[in-house]
Amino acid sequence: MKVLNIVESAYRATTEEQDETIVWLTHAMKGAGADLGVLLRGNAVNYAVRGQDASGLAFGGWRQTQPPQLARDIAGLIEKGVAVHALEEDLTAHGVQPDELVPGVERVTRDALAGLFAAYDQIWHW
Amino acid sequence: MTHYLLIESRDPFESADVAFCYDLAGRLAAAGNEVTLFLVQNGVLPARAGAQTPAFEALAHSGIEILADDFSLRERGIAADRMRPGVKPSPLDRVIDCLAAGCKAIWH
Amino acid sequence: MADRKTLTFALMDAPYESARTTTALRLIDIAVRRGYAVNAFAYEGAVLLPFNQQQPHANAVHGRNVEEENHLLTKDVVAALFAEAARRGGALNWVNCGLCVDERGAGAAIDGVRRGSPADLWKMAEASDNTLVIGTR
Numbered sequence: 001m002k003v004l005n006i007v008e009s010a011y012r013a014t015t016e017e018q019d020e021t022i023v024w025l026t027h028a029m030k031g032a033g034a035d036l037g038v039l040l041r042g043n044a045v046n047y048a049v050r051g052q053d054a055s056g057l058a059f060g061g062w063r064q065t066q067p068p069q070l071a072r073d074i075a076g077l078i079e080k081g082v083a084v085h086a087l088e089e090d091l092t093a094h095g096v097q098p099d100e101l102v103p104g105v106e107r108v109t110r111d112a113l114a115g116l117f118a119a120y121d122q123i124w125h126w
Numbered sequence: 127m128t129h130y131l132l133i134e135s136r137d138p139f140e141s142a143d144v145a146f147c148y149d150l151a152g153r154l155a156a157a158g159n160e161v162t163l164f165l166v167q168n169g170v171l172p173a174r175a176g177a178q179t180p181a182f183e184a185l186a187h188s189g190i191e192i193l194a195d196d197f198s199l200r201e202r203g204i205a206a207d208r209m210r211p212g213v214k215p216s217p218l219d220r221v222i223d224c225l226a227a228g229c230k231a232i233w234h
Numbered sequence: 235m236a237d238r239k240t241l242t243f244a245l246m247d248a249p250y251e252s253a254r255t256t257t258a259l260r261l262i263d264i265a266v267r268r269g270y271a272v273n274a275f276a277y278e279g280a281v282l283l284p285f286n287q288q289q290p291h292a293n294a295v296h297g298r299n300v301e302e303e304n305h306l307l308t309k310d311v312v313a314a315l316f317a318e319a320a321r322r323g324g325a326l327n328w329v330n331c332g333l334c335v336d337e338r339g340a341g342a343a344i345d346g347v348r349r350g351s352p353a354d355l356w357k358m359a360e361a362s363d364n365t366l367v368i369g370t371r
Contacts, residue, residue, distance in 0.1 A: 032353035114157035125232045126369035167253040222264045225364040226239040233368050
């Protein structure tokens with residue numbers, strides 16, 4: 001079974017969780033043998049942008065030592081063989097230039113979505 | 127032919143992103159798939175006749191099957207005779223029917 | 235039975251925060267009433283749905299005492315779903331994501347709930363006729 005995980009909601013609890021929880025879930029399921037792809041859309045296309053830095057969070061004497069590193073985690077999925085797509089129209093709408101993207105992220109247009117969905121058995125929109 | 131069930135829980139008054147779901151419904155249908163759009167929660171708000179939702183109006187005339195959860199409609203005081211043409215009230219059971227039949231189900 | 239299906243639902247919302255919770259529980263109820271085998275993978279805030287420390291309360295605005303208010307507690311709904319599944323010859327397999335439980339201190343769950351991991355979601359989905367993911371916002 002091949003599943004496409006669509007990630008749309010972005011930066012929701014990522015600093016608290018120290019991860020993007022669906023990207024993390026994808027890593028974990030891949031490790032358990034899952035056959036997965038990822039489509040970043042909406043604000044989540046920003047996860048594919050290099051140079052994100054959430055470090056330095058501190059509350060009183062408490063310091064966060066493990067901030068989320070979302071671009072690293074997107075690259076990690078690609079290294080593990082998970083196809084990571086980003087919706088072209090949303091990248092454009094967000095002003096994200098191609099040279100800002102994590103290498104290996106595949107840009108896909110809305111016109112191509114029906115074909116992309118056909119390549120997967122199930123579509124999980126998180 | 128693949129049957130897609132798009133479950134739209136959001137409404138265009140609060141979420142600009144419903145445009146993606148309505149657009150996706152049209153694209154999947156144009157690609158030769160069977161598409162059912164099932165409205166639930168605030169997603170039923172555009173089903174009220176006279177609601178100013180042009181994108182939904184266009185979809186309602188497209189021939190795609192559009193159903194609205196009868197509980198969500200009743201919860202919002204949208205009676206059957208106040209519904210926009212092209213949208214039918216439906217029990218939520220229809221979602222389980224589609225899942226059991228193996229459709230590709232996408233919650234939005 | 236020939237028409238008995240297995241469905242998996244992935245939930246994310248904590249109780250009392252979103253209409254998605256009610257809809258998800260309604261869907262599980264319909265499936266359970268059909269005698270289906272139903273898997274529920276509770277991720278993030280949804281691990282609090284079967285939290286056994288939930289308490290009912292009165293409603294002074296409406297002049298109702300605790301009994302009259304009969305406040306919906308999601309732990310009672312989940313317990314009712316377990317009971318209905320058993321009554322109908324189906325099954326409800328409720329898995330709370332363990333790390334989500336830990337960070338929320340939600341370990342006290344009603345009987346029948348088990349602790350699991352993302353691997354469980356994948357295994358359940360693979361063994362199901364279909365899966366519906368209800369994400370959070």
